[in-house]
Amino acid sequence: MSRSASPSFTPNLVAASLCAVVTIAYAGSFGGLVFGGSLEPFVGRAVIAALVSSVIVLPILAWRSSFFFSFGGPDSNPAAILAFTLAAITGEILQGARATPTQLVPTALMSLFLSATVCGLILFVMGRLGWGRYVRYIPHPVVGGFLAGSGYLLVAGAWKMLTAQPLSWSKLGVISEVHPLAWSSVVVVAVVLLALTRLIRHFLVIPLVLVGTMVGFHAVRLAWGIDLAAARQAGLLLAPLQVGDWTHVGNFPYGEVRWDLLWHHAKDFGAMTMVAVITILLNTTSLELATKVEGDADRELKALGLSNLLIGLGGGMLAVNSFNRSMLNLKAGATSRWSGRLCAAVVLVVVLAAPGLIGLMPKPVLTGLILFLGIGLLLTWAIETRREMPRSDYVIVLAILGMVCGLGMVAGVVLGLVTACVSFVFTLSKSPAVRSSFSLLNRRSNVERPVHVGEILKAQGQVMRGFALQGFLFFGTTSRLLDEVRAELGETRFVLLDFRLVHGVDGSSTVALKKLRTRCAEAGIILVFSGMSDSVESILRRGGVAAEAAGLRTFPDIDRALEWCEDQVIARALPPAELVAALAGLMSAEDIGYLVAHFERVDVAPGDSLIKQGESSDSMFIIERGRVSVYLRLAGPADAGALRLRLRTFTLGTVVGEMGLYTGAPRTADVVADEPTRALKLSGAQVAALEKRMPDLANKLHRFVVRSLAQRLAGANAQLNALS
Numbered sequence: 145m146s147r148s149a150s151p152s153f154t155p156n157l158v159a160a161s162l163c164a165v166v167t168i169a170y171a172g173s174f175g176g177l178v179f180g181g182s183l184e185p186f187v188g189r190a191v192i193a194a195l196v197s198s199v200i201v202l203p204i205l206a207w208r209s210s211f212f213f214s215f216g217g218p219d220s221n222p223a224a225i226l227a228f229t230l231a232a233i234t235g236e237i238l239q240g241a242r243a244t245p246t247q248l249v250p251t252a253l254m255s256l257f258l259s260a261t262v263c264g265l266i267l268f269v270m271g272r273l274g275w276g277r278y279v280r281y282i283p284h285p286v287v288g289g290f291l292a293g294s295g296y297l298l299v300a301g302a303w304k305m306l307t308a309q310p311l312s313w314s315k316l317g318v319i320s321e322v323h324p325l326a327w328s329s330v331v332v333v334a335v336v337l338l339a340l341t342r343l344i345r346h347f348l349v350i351p352l353v354l355v356g357t358m359v360g361f362h363a364v365r366l367a368w369g370i371d372l373a374a375a376r377q378a379g380l381l382l383a384p385l386q387v388g389d390w391t392h393v394g395n396f397p398y399g400e401v402r403w404d405l406l407w408h409h410a411k412d413f414g415a416m417t418m419v420a421v422i423t424i425l426l427n428t429t430s431l432e433l434a435t436k437v438e439g440d441a442d443r444e445l446k447a448l449g450l451s452n453l454l455i456g457l458g459g460g461m462l463a464v465n466s467f468n469r470s471m472l473n474l475k476a477g478a479t480s481r482w483s484g485r486l487c488a489a490v491v492l493v494v495v496l497a498a499p500g501l502i503g504l505m506p507k508p509v510l511t512g513l514i515l516f517l518g519i520g521l522l523l524t525w526a527i528e529t530r531r532e533m534p535r536s537d538y539v540i541v542l543a544i545l546g547m548v549c550g551l552g553m554v555a556g557v558v559l560g561l562v563t564a565c566v567s568f569v570f571t572l573s574k575s576p577a578v579r580s581s582f583s584l585l586n587r588r589s590n591v592e593r594p595v596h597v598g599e600i601l602k603a604q605g606q607v608m609r610g611f612a613l614q615g616f617l618f619f620g621t622t623s624r625l626l627d628e629v630r631a632e633l634g635e636t637r638f639v640l641l642d643f644r645l646v647h648g649v650d651g652s653s654t655v656a657l658k659k660l661r662t663r664c665a666e667a668g669i670i671l672v673f674s675g676m677s678d679s680v681e682s683i684l685r686r687g688g689v690a691a692e693a694a695g696l697r698t699f700p701d702i703d704r705a706l707e708w709c710e711d712q713v714i715a716r717a718l719p720p721a722e723l724v725a726a727l728a729g730l731m732s733a734e735d736i737g738y739l740v741a742h743f744e745r746v747d748v749a750p751g752d753s754l755i756k757q758g759e760s761s762d763s764m765f766i767i768e769r770g771r772v773s774v775y776l777r778l779a780g781p782a783d784a785g786a787l788r789l790r791l792r793t794f795t796l797g798t799v800v801g802e803m804g805l806y807t808g809a810p811r812t813a814d815v816v817a818d819e820p821t822r823a824l825k826l827s828g829a830q831v832a833a834l835e836k837r838m839p840d841l842a843n844k845l846h847r848f849v850v851r852s853l854a855q856r857l858a859g860a861n862a863q864l865n866a867l868s
Contacts, residue, residue: 153482155476155477155478155479156477156478156479156480156482156483156486157483157486158476158477159472159473159474159476159477159478159483159487160473160478160482160483160484160485160486160487160489160490161486161487161490162351162472162476163215163469163472163473163476163483163487164487164490164491164494165351165354165355166350166351166354166469166472167198167202167215167217167469167487167491168195168491168494168502168505169354169505169509169510169513170194170198170217170218170469170513171191171194171195171197171198171217171218172191172194172382172502172505172507172510173510173511173513173514174190174194174218174219174220174223174461174514175187175188175190175191175192175193175194175218176190176191176305176382176507176510176511176514177223177224177227177298177301177302177305177514178190178194178223178226178227178230178256178461179230179252180227180231180301180304180305180308181231181234181304181308182234182235182238182248183230183234183248183249183252184308184379186248186249186252187382187383188382188383188384188385188386188389188502189249189253189389189391190256190461191382191385191502192385192387192389192390192391192459192495193253193256193459193460193461194217194218194460194461195491195495196390196392196455196458196459196460196461197217197218197260197455197460197461197462197463198216198217198218198463198488198491199488199491199492199495200451200454200455200458200460200463200488201216201217201448201451201452201455201463202215202216202217202484202485202487202488202491203484203485203488204447204450204451204454205447205448205451205465205484206481206482206483206484206485207447207481208443208446208447208450209443209444209447209465210437210438210439210440210443210444211431211435211437211439211470212478212480212481213435213470213473213474213478213483213484214431214444214465214470214484215465215466215469215470215472215473215484215487216448216451216463216464216465216466216469216470217463217464217466217469218461218462218463219423219463219464219466220294220298220514220517220518220521221290221291221294221419221420221422221423221464221521222263222416222419222420222423222462222464223298223301223461223462224294224297224298224301224518225294225297225412225415225416225419226255226256226259226416226461226462227297227301227304228297228300228301228412228552229255229259229409229412229413229416230252230255231304231310232409232412233251233252233255233402233405233406233409234248234251234252236405237251237402237405246400247400247401247402250396250397250398250400250401251400251401251402251405251406253391253396253459254396254398254401254406255406255409256460256461256462257393257396257456257457257459257460258406258413258456259413259416259456259461259462260452260453260455260456260460260461260462260463261452261453261455261456261457262413262417262456263413263416263417263420263452263462264448264449264450264451264452264453264454264455264456265449265453266417266421266449267417267420267421267424267445267446267448267449267452268445268446268449268450268453269449270421270442270445270449271442271443271444271445271446271447271449272442272446274442275442275445276425276440276441276442276444276445277441277442283537283540283563284533284537285533285537285538285540285541285563286540286544286560286563287422287426288525288526288529288533288537288540288541288544289525289540289541289542289543289544289545289548289556289559289560289563290418290419290422290544290556290560291422291423291426291521291524291525292521292522292525292526292541292544292545292548293544293545293547293548293549293556294419294518294521295517295518295519295520295521295522295524295525295526296518296522296545296548296549297518297548298514298515298517298518298521299311299515299518299519299522300518301514301518302330302334302511302512302514302515302518305507305510305511305514306319306322306326306327306330306508306511307319307321307322323378323379323380325361325364325365325368325370325380325508326378326379326380326507326508326511327508328508329357329361329506329508329509329511329512330508330509330511330512330515331512332357332512333353333354333357333508333509333511333512333513333515333516334512334513334515334516334519336353336357337349337350337353337512337513337516338516338519338520338523340353341520346475347471347472347474347475347476348472348475348476350468350472351472354509354513357506357509357512358504358505358506358509361506361508361509362504362506365380372504376503379507380506380507380508381503381504381505381506381507382502382503382504382505382507382510383503384499384500384502384503385495385499385500385502385503386499387495387496387499390459391459392457392458392459393456393457393458393459396459415556416462420462420464421445423464424441424444424445424448424464424465425441425444426467427464427465427466427467427470428441428444428465430467431465431467431470431471434467434471435471435474444465448463448464448465451463473487525541526541526542526545529541540563543559543563544556544559544560544563547559576614576624577613577614577615577617577622577624577625578611578612578613578614578625578628579612579613579614579645580611580612581609581610581611581612582609582610582611582612583605583606583608583609583610584601584602584604584605584606584607584608584706584709584710584713585602585605585606586605587610587706588601588706588710589703589704589706589707589710589793590703590707590790590791590792590793591707591710591792591793591794591795592792592793592794592795592798592799592800592852592856593710593714593795593797593798594795594796594797594798594852595851595852595855596797597714597795597796597797598855600713600714601710601713601714604713606635606636607635607636607637607638607713608636608637608638608639608640608709608713609629609636609638609639609640610639610640610641610642610702610706611625611628611629611639611640611641611642612642612644612645612702613625613641613642613643613645613646614645614646615645615646615647616646616647616648616649616650617646617648617649617650617653618649618650618653622649622653622655622656622657623656625656625660626656626659626660629660630660630663636669637668637669637670637712638669638670638672638709638712639660639664639669639670639671639672640672640673640674640702640705640706640709641671641672641673641674642674642675642702642705643673643674643675643676643677643680644674644675644701644702646675646676646677646680647677648679648680649680649683649684650683653687654683654684654686654687654688654689655687657684657687657689658687658688658689661689661695661696664695665695669695670695670696670697670712671695671696671697672696672697672698672699672705672708672709673696673697673698673699673705674698674699674700674701674702674704674705675699675700675701675702676698681698703790707793735841735844739824739841739845743766743824743825743826743830744824744825744826744827745768745822745823745824745825746765746822746823746824746825747820747821747822748770748772748817748820748821748822748823749817749820750817750818750819750820750821751816751817752816752817753814753815753816753817754772754800754801754815754816754817754821754823755800755801755804755811755813755814755815756811756814757776757777757811757812757813757814758810758811759810759811760808760810760811761801761803761804761805761807761808761809761810761811762804762805762808762827762828762829763801763804763805763825763826763827763828764799764800764801764802764804764805764825764826764849765799765800765801765815765823765824765825765826766797766798766799766800766823766824766826767794767795767796767797767798767800767821767822767823768796768822768823768824769796769820769821769822770795770796770817770818770819770820770821770822770823771793771794771795771817771818771819771821772793772794772800772815772816772817772818772821772823773790773791773792773793773794773815773816773818774790774791774792774793774794774800774813774814774815775788775789775790775791775813775814775815775816776788776789776791776812776813776814777813777814788814791813793818794815798852799848799849799852800815800823801815802849802852802853805826805827805828805831808828831845
């Protein structure tokens with residue numbers, strides 16, 4: 145090793161050695177938790193499985209984790225469910241009609257291996273698909289309920305490790321039959337860890353307490369005159385590790401496995417996977433907050449997925465990342481990813497070179513560690529969160545905890561998932577489906593209309609009610625939409641729903657829309673849809689809301705929908721008229737006759753240009769008959785089929801091209817006839833002559849143009865206000 149590498153190697157080795165002590169202690173604790181009751185004589189096999197998990201997961205996290213200091217291994221939340229599942233499986237093996245004790249250990253070990261393999265596959269696939277961010281959407285109280293339930297299972301597991309009896313009120317008296325050194329050590333370890341971890345925020349608290357209580361336990365043992373053999377016989381120490389007991393896919397007795405029971409408990413593996421995913425993402429988030437290092441949830445899922453696939457093959461038990469062990473590694477001086485690799489090497493050396501050291505670990509101390517973890521979860525998620533959560537959220541936490549206590553983790557997970565779905569639906573349904581509402585009073589199409597027509601729309605603008613929708617429409621939001629639209633009907637003759645900001649609908653939303661269509665049809669109201677995407681329109685068609693059913697009109701955008709509504713209002717209020725009628729309120733018939741006589745008439749066929757973008761301008765036009773639209777040419781010449789954007793449409797009595805008359809600037813857009821159109825053209829020279837000969841009439845003409853521009857500006861401002 146070069147001298148330059150020495151400074152980084154030493155702190156990593158120190159951190160790795162300290163973490164190895166904690167890793168071995170955790171392996172003993174979780175091994176004892178998982179192999180309790182009838183499996184207790186074989187706890188050494190579970191400890192080996194836990195150590196195998198650590199040796200595999202540590203270098204993979206050092207290689208693939210987004211945190212260079214990330215540590216992992218068997219953890220409290222998945223181990224609690226494993227213990228619960230194995231207790232049920234072993235009970236069924238020993239009490240069933242075809243009870244065969246020789247099937248006990250193989251079935252239990254296969255349960256460990258399968259759970260790691262299946263969970264690893266799911267984790268890896270979730271990471272590859274980028275689903276880590278979606279799991280973060282699980283409501284906070286549901287996560288709290290899961291973790292509080294895990295805390296209860298850990299407490300129940302610690303009780304069973306200590307007394308060999310399930311936790312219940314009727315079994316509390318069996319504590320008197322437990323060796324005093326055992327129960328007192330459990331209490332001391334749990335109480336000291338709970339107190340010190342809340343009073344002292346230091347990374348050495350847990351390892352020092354574990355080492356100190358182990359030394360203290362042996363000191364008291366010696367003082368009481370209990371030798372190692374007697375201590376093991378009394379169940380106070382782990383049995384010496386037998387490396388030859390290591391079981392993996394290469395030497396497994398597959399014929400002794402009760403595959404039917406494993407299949408029957410597959411739902412437990414699903415619950416464990418859910419809790420493992422939540423644990424991984426919570427630990428990832430906690431490490432981000434504690435270290436200010438940005439993590440990648442999907443990367444963590446892939447790393448731990450790969451780890452657990454190898455763990456299942458290698459004969460280990462499910463592993464996740466660990467917040468406490470990762471922070472211990474970082475605070476102990478780790479400077480690179482080598483600390484995780486060195487820790488795995490140290491654990492492996494201890495297991496292979498000195499397996500007898502494992503036999504010196506006091507079981508009560510390890511049980512106290514489990515009890516501390518369980519009480520810590522209960523305190524955090526079932527008590528302390530009461531100050532942070534609304535009452536309704538806190539009730540959800542307690543409900544899931546109660547379900548876990550009474551019916552097990554699977555029932556708790558089911559309740560949590562149902563609660564998450566209901567909570568999501570309730571929260572989403574509170575999001576308004578209507579972004580804004582409008583009428584023809586404050587929102588118009590881009591069609592330029594004469595002043596007197598604008599007055600008609602202003603007077604009758606309430607006959608059209610429009611609603612700009614947004615978000616994802618489903619039964620919750622569309623029901624609220626239906627109520628909101630019903631409340632606005634009144635004297636309405638047109639209801640416009642704009643779907644431009646709707647990014648999706650579900651099948652149930654069509655039910656509410658069909659009800660709305662029926663309600664509108666009964667009231668003689670025409671329903672207008674605009675801005676639907678292809679996917680939204682397809683779903684509505686399949687749901688029976690046809691694109692062009694009776695009483696329903698659809699348009700590609702809201703501008704054309706508004707134009708159609710305006711045309712319907714105008715057609716009922718204003719019969720067809722010539723230009724003379726359109727200008728009658730602004731000047732005398734004699735003046736109008738003079739203007740009409742001196743204007744140049746221009747007839748334009750549909751599709752032909754009245755004005756071309758880029759050409760010189762010295763004239764304006766008044767539409768006498770027909771309709772023209774203004775298009776902005778986005779690219780290429782007009783005769784080459786360039787992409788064009790429709791800006792506005794002009795009808796009878798409106799002015800177009802007036803800016804060119806007053807400024808002389810080149811035309812900025814194309815004006816194209818939509819139908820056979822006649823326009824009156826007035827050049828700059830004609831205006832100048834009119835100003836000399838008849839200044840009063842010229843002023844009236846200018847006022848007419850100004851009023852048209854003012855109306856256009858007022859409409860644009862009203863539309864902007866409606867959209868803001």
